[in-house]
Amino acid sequence: MTTHIFKPDLPAPSRDIGVIGWIRANLFSSWVNTLLTLLGLYLIWLIVPPLIDWAIISADWTGESRADCTREGACWVFIQTRLSQFMYGFYPTELRWRVDAAAWLAILGAAPLFFRQMPHKVRYGVAYLLLYPILAYWLLHGGFFGLEVVSTSRWGGLMLTIVIAAVGIAGALPLGILLALGRRSQMPAIRVLCVTFIEFWRGVPLITVLFMSSVMLPLFLPENMNLDKLMRAMVMVIFFEAAYIAEVVRGGLQAIPKGQYEAAAAMGLGYWRSMILVILPQALKMVIPGIVNTFIALFKDTSLVIIIGLFDLLNSIKRATSDPAWLGMSTEGYVFAALVYWIFCFGMSRYSMHLERKLDTSHRI
Amino acid sequence: MQTNTKARVPRGSLLTDPQARAWVFQIVAVIAVVAFGWFLFHNTQTNLAHRGITSGFGFLDNAAGFGIPQHLIDYSESDSYGRVFWVGLLNTLLVSVIGIILATILGFIVGVGRLSPNWLIRQIATVYIEVFRNIPPLLQIFFVYFAVLSPLPGPRNSLSLWDIIFINNRGVQMPAPSAGEGFWPFWIALALALVAIVLLNRWARARRHATGRSFPVFWCSLALFIGIPWLVALVFGGPFLWEVPELQRFNIRGGWVVIPELVSIVLALSMYTAAFIGETVRAGIQSVSHGQTEAATSLGLRPGRVLRLVILPQALRVIIPPLTSQYLNLAKNSSLAAAIGYPDMVSLFAGTVLNQTGQAIETMAITMSVYLAISISISLLMNWYNKRIALIER
Numbered sequence: 001m002t003t004h005i006f007k008p009d010l011p012a013p014s015r016d017i018g019v020i021g022w023i024r025a026n027l028f029s030s031w032v033n034t035l036l037t038l039l040g041l042y043l044i045w046l047i048v049p050p051l052i053d054w055a056i057i058s059a060d061w062t063g064e065s066r067a068d069c070t071r072e073g074a075c076w077v078f079i080q081t082r083l084s085q086f087m088y089g090f091y092p093t094e095l096r097w098r099v100d101a102a103a104w105l106a107i108l109g110a111a112p113l114f115f116r117q118m119p120h121k122v123r124y125g126v127a128y129l130l131l132y133p134i135l136a137y138w139l140l141h142g143g144f145f146g147l148e149v150v151s152t153s154r155w156g157g158l159m160l161t162i163v164i165a166a167v168g169i170a171g172a173l174p175l176g177i178l179l180a181l182g183r184r185s186q187m188p189a190i191r192v193l194c195v196t197f198i199e200f201w202r203g204v205p206l207i208t209v210l211f212m213s214s215v216m217l218p219l220f221l222p223e224n225m226n227l228d229k230l231m232r233a234m235v236m237v238i239f240f241e242a243a244y245i246a247e248v249v250r251g252g253l254q255a256i257p258k259g260q261y262e263a264a265a266a267m268g269l270g271y272w273r274s275m276i277l278v279i280l281p282q283a284l285k286m287v288i289p290g291i292v293n294t295f296i297a298l299f300k301d302t303s304l305v306i307i308i309g310l311f312d313l314l315n316s317i318k319r320a321t322s323d324p325a326w327l328g329m330s331t332e333g334y335v336f337a338a339l340v341y342w343i344f345c346f347g348m349s350r351y352s353m354h355l356e357r358k359l360d361t362s363h364r365i
Numbered sequence: 366m367q368t369n370t371k372a373r374v375p376r377g378s379l380l381t382d383p384q385a386r387a388w389v390f391q392i393v394a395v396i397a398v399v400a401f402g403w404f405l406f407h408n409t410q411t412n413l414a415h416r417g418i419t420s421g422f423g424f425l426d427n428a429a430g431f432g433i434p435q436h437l438i439d440y441s442e443s444d445s446y447g448r449v450f451w452v453g454l455l456n457t458l459l460v461s462v463i464g465i466i467l468a469t470i471l472g473f474i475v476g477v478g479r480l481s482p483n484w485l486i487r488q489i490a491t492v493y494i495e496v497f498r499n500i501p502p503l504l505q506i507f508f509v510y511f512a513v514l515s516p517l518p519g520p521r522n523s524l525s526l527w528d529i530i531f532i533n534n535r536g537v538q539m540p541a542p543s544a545g546e547g548f549w550p551f552w553i554a555l556a557l558a559l560v561a562i563v564l565l566n567r568w569a570r571a572r573r574h575a576t577g578r579s580f581p582v583f584w585c586s587l588a589l590f591i592g593i594p595w596l597v598a599l600v601f602g603g604p605f606l607w608e609v610p611e612l613q614r615f616n617i618r619g620g621w622v623v624i625p626e627l628v629s630i631v632l633a634l635s636m637y638t639a640a641f642i643g644e645t646v647r648a649g650i651q652s653v654s655h656g657q658t659e660a661a662t663s664l665g666l667r668p669g670r671v672l673r674l675v676i677l678p679q680a681l682r683v684i685i686p687p688l689t690s691q692y693l694n695l696a697k698n699s700s701l702a703a704a705i706g707y708p709d710m711v712s713l714f715a716g717t718v719l720n721q722t723g724q725a726i727e728t729m730a731i732t733m734s735v736y737l738a739i740s741i742s743i744s745l746l747m748n749w750y751n752k753r754i755a756l757i758e759r
Contacts, residue, residue, distance in 0.1 A: 026482070026483065027484060029483075033483050043489065187387050188391070189391035189392075193394065203737040204733045204736045206697075207711055208700060208732050211711070211715045211719075215725040216725050216726060218412070219408070219409045220405045223411065300502070303501040303504060304503060304701070304704075306503070307704060314501070318507065318511075334504060334507055335508075338500045338505075342499045345499035349499065
């Protein structure tokens with residue numbers, strides 16, 4: 001009996017595998033695709049080489065004044081000489097170590113929270129959240145324990161942007177959670193109050209809210225009570241963001257199965273205990289990406305404080321570009337600002353995606 | 366305080382009775398809010414009295430006395446603050462509507478591009494989204510306004526497109542239409558064409574249902590839409606007279622001027638919002654299972670029709686709700702126009718009028734109600750549309 005011996009398989013045609021195969025499948029699979037590829041290449045050719053040329057190859061990197069910018073590309077000297085102003089605003093130069101110290105404390109203090117095996121993580125986190133703001137206020141503003149006062153009108157630059165965003169989120173988170181609970185409450189009066197509050201703040205633009213903080217808030221407060229401009233803006237930012245956080249948290253609360261509420265009640269837990277021990281830990285974990293996204297939006301929105309004359313990063317740069325000694329530097333200035341904002345926002349959005357994957361305990365394949 | 370059971374819990378003492386506690390809690394909350402409101406009201410009264418400001422909306426009839434660079438309705442310096450309100454409102458709506466249209470078109474292109482089989486297009490769309498949605502919209506507006514439009518040449522050296530449209534640092538100047546001889550016949554013809562198209566569509570659908578034969582509806586409709594008004598224009602004369610801007614010694618006169626503030630805010634906002642709409646569209650299309658595409662293809666539909674008849678109708682259900690909130694965001698972000706001095710609701714009313722009259726509470730209340738009204742109407746409109754296209758389940 002003869003056994004039939006199959007010939008060995010031929011390798012796939014060289015045009016279907018490897019680099020050529022990939023290119024054929026992804027770039028030139030049909031004539032429409034070929035056309036799109038050519039269009040895309042044309043777009044890239046239109047934008048990328050001039051950009052690289054302007055920003056790197058024919059840019060001026062070193063120097064002290066405008067006269068040092070002799071080439072036709074970007075003049076990064078402008079950014080270099082003004083960098084400290086963009087970072088600290090008008091914060092007194094000899095006291096800037098306090099801002100640096102606050103920043104390093106924030107980073108070093110928060111670092112242990114990112115290690116999974118850290119013991120007493122929750123306790124440490126709560127202590128950090130309670131203590132750090134006091135410490136930061138002492139360092140940045142001063143006025144007690146031997147640090148001299150730096151009034152908020154001298155704060156500025158990236159530091160101010162981060163301060164507004166951080167205070168905004170730290171205040172908005174607890175308020176937003178309370179509002180979300182109130183919106184789902186079974187007490188009609190509480191529900192109506194919370195819904196009205198949330199829908200009002202979500203319906204108006206932040207600009208009008210900031211306008212309100214500068215023109216209406218002084219009218220609302222008792223005459224002898226004087227909040228400075230930054231404080232007023234922060235109060236408004238907190239209310240505004242709390243409404244958005246409330247909607248995010250509500251999504252999480254709605255996603256918790258009813259059985260969890262019932263089980264908590266069956267255990268004999270009262271409202272607050274069942275919320276704090278059972279519902280909120282699950283709901284908040286579910287909406288962490290949403291909260292980070294709200295924070296990104298808040299970080300971008302801080303740029304609006306330019307309207308009420310605070311000198312955040314964007315306003316410092318805008319002011320610097322209208323300096324007569326550096327006229328015509330708006331492109332460089334705004335590109336630098338865009339880069340800073342972009343790094344922060346992109347980093348946070350990547351982190352939120354990472355969290356989403358890490359916290360995903362559903363058993364999807 | 367709160368239980369999920371409707372059954373009445375046996376009453377121990379009044380202190381531990383959930384319903385009694387709920388009542389007390391609510392009454393306390395309402396009293397607190399009312400007291401806080403009264404506190405604010407009282408403070409405001411005292412402060413206003415001290416500053417000598419009389420409240421009320423009477424100031425709306427006073428003459429404004431300042432000029433506005435862009436007004437869609439007739440306006441002069443002697444008009445009242447009430448008129449300023451309408452000018453500002455229309456300018457805000459103008460930005461929102463143009464922005465929403467541009468952002469939708471660009472957003473759908475980017476969203477579909479994110480799912481293109483073409484690798485290069487996919488990457489370009491991704492880079493676009495990641496760049497534009499992570500930069501504050503205000504910064505994008507500043508960039509277009511100060512870094513792109515301001516350095517443009519002056520009117521003398523305008524960039525011109527076929528000597529009809531001129532682009533310079535004072536904006537874009539383009540031909541302005543005015544009514545010609547065939548103005549009314551043209552619009553009547555257009556309306557007739559639309560009616561004819563609707564009838565043709567009905568007839569074609571009825572015939573398709575009855576006999577299964579299809580009719581080239583699209584091309585016939587297009588022919589009707591262009592043909593009838595064109596024929597009428599041939600008979601009665603052109604519907605529009607075009608006033609073309611002309612380059613004079615120092616300036617360009619005539620035509621429509623689109624001010625640079627409008628150009629930059631519309632461009633920046635639509636590019637920013639398009640990045641978000643792109644992600645929405647991508648998520649919507651991806652939510653339609655691949656089996657739908659395969660089923661449609663196996664029925665013999667071509668790729669364009671698969672997208673149009675099978676994928677999009679299902680994807681739209683997922684896309685519409687987040688799309689609505691993007692539209693709302695754009696409408697609210699249009700208030701950023703105030704930062705570059707575009708005469709919108711905020712910069713005219715909460716800015717100039719407030720500064721001139723000192724009526725802080727009234728102007729802010731008017732401005733905020735306008736945005737609340739815009740928000741509520743867009744969301745009502747979209748809810749209605751959403752209900753119409755929602756999946757009707759058994």
